[in-house]
Amino acid sequence: xxxxxxxxxxxxxxxxxxxxxxxxxxxxxxxxxxxxxxxxxxxxxxxxxxxxxxxxxxxxxxxxxxxxxxxxxxxxxxxxxxxxxxxxxxxxxxxxxxxxxxxxxxxxxxxxxxxxxxxxxxxxxxxxxxxxxxxxxxxxxxxxxxxxxxxxxxxxxxxxxxxxxxxxxxxxxxxxxxxxxxxxxxxxxxxxxxxxxxxxxxxxxxxxxxxxxxxx
Numbered sequence: 311x312x313x314x315x316x317x318x319x320x321x322x323x324x325x326x327x328x329x330x331x332x333x334x335x336x337x338x339x340x341x342x343x344x345x346x347x348x349x350x351x352x353x354x355x356x357x358x359x360x361x362x363x364x365x366x367x368x369x370x371x372x373x374x375x376x377x378x379x380x381x382x383x384x385x386x387x388x389x390x391x392x393x394x395x396x397x398x399x400x401x402x403x404x405x406x407x408x409x410x411x412x413x414x415x416x417x418x419x420x421x422x423x424x425x426x427x428x429x430x431x432x433x434x435x436x437x438x439x440x441x442x443x444x445x446x447x448x449x450x451x452x453x454x455x456x457x458x459x460x461x462x463x464x465x466x467x468x469x470x471x472x473x474x475x476x477x478x479x480x481x482x483x484x485x486x487x488x489x490x491x492x493x494x495x496x497x498x499x500x501x502x503x504x505x506x507x508x509x510x511x512x513x514x515x516x517x518x519x520x521x522x523x524x525x526x
Contacts, residue, residue, distance in 0.1 A: 311460070312341060313338075313341075314340070314341065316344065317344065318344045318345070318346050319341075319345045319346065320346055320347075320348040321345065321346070321347060321348060322347075322348040322353075322354040324347070327347055330345055331345055364485075364489065367425050367426055367485055368485065368486060368489060368490070370382055370383065372422060373396075374396075374414040374415060374418055375414055376410060376411065376414055377395075377396050377397035378396045378397070378411040378414060378415065379394055379396045380392065380393050380394070380418060380419060380422070381394065384428070384484075384486060387431065388430060388431035388432065389428050389430065389431070390432075390433050391419055391422075391432065393411065393412060393415040393419075393434070393437050394437070395407065395408070395411050395437060405439065405440060405441060405444065408437045408438070408439055408444075409439060409444045409447070409448070411437060412436045412437055412444075412448045413447070413448060413451050415436065416448050416449075416451040416452035417451065419434060419452070419455075420452060420455035420456050420458070420459065421455070423459065423463075424458070424459055424460075424461075425485070426484060426485040426486060427461075427482050427484050427485055428478060428484055429461070429479055429480030429481060429482075429484065430477065430478065430480045431475070431476075431477055432475070432476050432477065432478060433473055434473065434474040435472070435473055436468075436472070436474060438472050445468055449467070449468065449474065452474070453465055456476075459478070461479045461481065462479040463476060463478045463479070464476060
């Protein structure tokens with residue numbers, strides 16, 4: 311990831327810095343001079359607000375400049391990204407509002423894929439647009455932003471359901487997986503099972519009772 315596009319690489323650990331320099335001497339000698347030792351008393355991550363940015367990068371919801379937002383959900387098979395207008399109402403007709411929101415979302419989604427290092431199959435649900443030209447504009451914007459990605463990506467046209475399907479080369483385990491672990495209670499499902507509630511003495515919802523009665 312460290313290329314000539316970067317001005318410098320700050321390292322706050324002597325041993326790690328030596329390992330990086332020794333590696334670069336064999337691979338990219340021109341980059342050795344850009345590796346600098348961080349000497350400030352304030353911790354490196356605190357100095358550059360890295361921990362705050364990490365927390366934001368682990369949120370499901372990401373706000374867009376105009377007030378809309380995207381929601382990112384990971385599953386074992388794929389990643390689903392939903393685009394919403396949220397607080398964004400625009401200043402013209404609905405189609406223009408949706409177009410502006412989708413254009414902002416296209417740029418932010420491409421950035422989030424890089425930031426979170428999300429790979430594999432990705433399905434994006436942009437807000438439906440009636441005009442074909444607007445759909446093409448959003449797709450063009452999205453592909454343009456993905457061109458900045460060092461990972462190989464492939465984007466398909468808008469499907470009959472209005473979804474954009476794409477793939478991104480899976481290299482690492484991703485940001486979320488690196489900074490989290492599955493909940494031991496629900497094993498990562500994110501739900502409280504009713505049988506657990508029944509064990510604790512809580513009444514079953516009527517729909518569950520009806521289902522049990524039907525089964526009997």
